[in-house]
Amino acid sequence: MNKQITIKDIAKEAGVSISTVSRVINSSLPVKKETKEKVLKAIEKLNYYPDSLARSLRVGYTKTIGIIIPNIANPFFATIVRGAEDFLRSKGFSLIICNSDNNISEEKKLFKTLIEKKVDGILYSGIGDHVESLINRNVKTVFIDRIIKNNEFSYVCSNNYNGMHKLLEYLYNSNHRKFIFISGKREIFSAAERLRAFQDFANEYKIDYKIFEGEYTHESGISVAKKIKSLPDVVVCANDLLAYGVIEHFKTNGLKVPKDVSVTGYDDIAFSKMFSPPLTTVKQPMYEMGKTAGEMIFTILSKKIDHIPVKQFENEIIIRESTRGRN
Known part of the structure; x- marks a missing residue:
């Protein structure tokens, strides 16, 4: 059985202290450029993967966001996901994509799964509302493509x-x-x-x-x-x-x-x-809606606020050849 690589092994390989390796991995404190490069080379050489669950228990966040959509085969939702993912990745967050197949019971299971995985927040574009459950669990949530008449959440939609x-x-x-x-x-x-x-x-x-x-x-x-x-x-x-x-x-x-x-x-x-x-x-503006939702959840988490006012985009008519003037 292969030995599990630890930060102690990384420290030994790089010739630095364990605390220095920890600072590089967690970006908690500045580290000299040359020292950081040594640590990163050791991580790559030894094929080390940090224990994200253990780290989340220490620091109180996972840097993961869940997104629930009803149908990933619909390009509308796929484009929203791409917009959210591109923004969140730029901020060091990972996105967990959950497809409910337009099933409210499945959505409830997905919410439970995301909460168990300690996600920092949820982007929701499903078919239910689950407001009571979200309030009880105090999950930071941004609704996409829908508005629920509840002021405790943030919303991104189009008109x-x-x-x-x-x-x-x-x-x-x-x-x-x-x-x-x-x-x-x-x-x-x-x-x-x-x-x-x-x-x-x-x-x-x-x-x-x-x-x-x-x-x-x-x-x-x-x-x-x-x-x-x-x-x-x-x-x-x-x-x-x-x-x-x-x-x-x-x-x-x-x-x-x-x-x-x-x-x-x-x-x-x-x-x-x-x-x-x-x-x-x-x-x-599907991509922009997803990106804005990502920006919202990031702002809510980083500034420790409850919600952001509704962001509503206007839509544009595109006239093509499937219509013509009638006599």
Whole structure:
């Protein structure tokens, strides 16, 4: 059995004291450049990995942040994760990524796991709220892409309502009058806001419309599209993945987008501009949302504050070839 390397072995190899090795590993006190290089070379030579759990028990933090998302296969969440990870890595933090598969029971298990691992904070972009549990455990948390009416937490989101309303105005002004709206699950904050915008718009402009509910997936778009019996002027989808599924179903059945029907999405994930036809959608600053969430949790931890005011981004309409003016 191979012997476990300790800082005593590193100290011996580098010809320095154990306390000097400790200062280099923990960056606790300054060490001369030449001495630090000796220690780092010894660490590399002996293939030493510090015991992060033992260190966290000594210093009271782990320099790890957990992030809970509902679906890592959705590029929207993958981009948020990348933004958060890039920022936190620059500050010496590691990110533990947890995928709940849109399951609230699984989210509860993931919260428990992250707390057991002594993470310093949690970034949460799931489908539940778990507020009571978070308050009881005093876990520093930043909510992403949702707002819970509780002032004890920090939030990063985009203005889903305004983004959807601006998209609908564009469609109405280009003579779309008969609408189908495909919502995400209504318990999801972004889906509820986009649906609320559509309902308010429909009441204001007295349009002809139907509403279907799906999930934020390509497969759900196909499934819901099969239920459409009478073709509208436009199918407004609550996210891009839904729109991909709708367009695929229409193509399979010999319909042309946008000649026969316009289709729109929401998010502007990377593939939307390369889709056929390129998708008219609403652009969310996904990377910036993730980065801002990382900045928030870092500030909360480093300054030892409870929370930061809500950061809300505005969204932008992206007009492409999946829509056209109607006669």
